[in-house]
């Protein structure tokens with residue numbers, strides 16, 4: 206049950222947010238599709254073995270998880286003993302939330318924090334695994350996400366195949382700026398208004 210609850214919703218939301226970020230940023234869409242198609246060639250699908258050759262795709266995914274972390278407040282946790290953080294005293298047995306969404310948009314740590322700009326991760330040592338506290342979409346510490354590797358592999362593979370096989374267009378009359386990033390309330394951050402895109406089969410053209 207943990208695997209279904211923790212693993213499906215988060216991975217699905219990540220794919221939708223990645224497509225949202227890419228359709229709103231055409232130069233990133235072009236660059237990631239070129240990388241995938243150059244590296245994979247004409248074989249008709251992206252396999253798990255290809256993912257290691259796709260650094261820009263990985264940067265796109267990190268940028269997606271930075272701007273749109275599927276669990277923006279991580280999971281509620283209870284303090285075991287009192288502690289003081291930056292002058293604030295926190296009592297034992299208090300429910301605390303960590304606002305990973307706000308941390309990942311903090312202008313003190315991120316240049317142009319609200320911009321979807323995957324290049325920021327290309328020559329950066331900031332990783333996703335919970336050691337860099339400005340970027341913790343999977344949490345940190347002993348109760349961080351146990352499904353991180355599976356989640357990343359699932360999302361990378363699905364996203365790579367969507368971007369490899371299809372060119373994506375906006376519905377007739379829509380402009381990129383019409384695509385909003387409003388969210389529904391809930392522990393997992395889902396897009397409020399469905400993302401409607403038109404796929405064109407690249408492999409058959």
Ligand code: HEM
Pocket residue numbers: 207208209211212213215216219274275276279280281341342343344345346347348349350351352353355356357360
């Ligand atoms: C993109 C995909 C995913 C994201 C962004 C994500 C994110 C998170 C976050 C932020 C937490 C809370 C960590 C904390 O409080 O410090 C968490 C916990 C958890 N995740 Fe994930 N997750 C993803 C995929 C998965 C997958 C694929 C599975 C299982 C197969 C999974 C299973 C769990 C479980 C069981 C917990 C609770 C761990 C605990 O409380 O000890 N997650 N996840």
